[in-house]
Amino acid sequence: MRRQGDARLGKDLFVKACSHCHSLQEEVHPSNPRLRGPHLSGLVGRRAGAIRGFPYSQDMRHSHLVWEARTLLQFLRNPNDVLAGTKAPYVHMKKSPDREDIVAFLQVATNPARR
Numbered sequence: 001m002r003r004q005g006d007a008r009l010g011k012d013l014f015v016k017a018c019s020h021c022h023s024l025q026e027e028v029h030p031s032n033p034r035l036r037g038p039h040l041s042g043l044v045g046r047r048a049g050a051i052r053g054f055p056y057s058q059d060m061r062h063s064h065l066v067w068e069a070r071t072l073l074q075f076l077r078n079p080n081d082v083l084a085g086t087k088a089p090y091v092h093m094k095k096s097p098d099r100e101d102i103v104a105f106l107q108v109a110t111n112p113a114r115r
């Protein structure tokens with residue numbers, strides 16, 4: 001049986017492993033030099049590479065990927081499995097339960113209506 005991700009654990013993982021590059025707030029300008037990744041507000045259900053003004057890699061901008069639990073789990077395991085030329089750094093989410101916890105957290109935290 002597949003384990004359900006735990007959003008509380010996912011939050012701690014996000015703060016440690018993701019928040020120095022990604023904001024969850026849309027208000028933070030995408031070119032904020034402190035944040036090297038695009039903001040993740042509204043992430044789940046949106047197309048990859050869709051934040052205006054963020055200098056995505058060509059592959060991410062032109063991909064037809066939609067972010068949902070399945071694609072996020074693959075991306076966190078190895079970004080290059082889903083997008084060959086992404087410039088997202090290899091993030092060491094080696095443990096499958098950690099990936100599931102982060103995705104459970106993202107499903108809540110990136111949805112402004114559910115915050």
Ligand code: HEC
Pocket residue numbers: 014017018019020021022036037038039043047048049050051055056057059060061067076085086087088089091093102
């Ligand atoms: C060192 C900075 C950095 C860290 C740390 C980082 N990312 Fe990223 N992330 C990026 C960059 C840069 C991109 C854009 C990649 C591209 O354009 O190919 C990105 C893209 C993404 C995207 C796609 C966003 C979109 O708008 O389509 C998701 C989802 C994502 N990262 C999730 C995560 C998660 C979850 C973590 C923590 C486990 C994480 N990232 C850690 C830099 C980072």
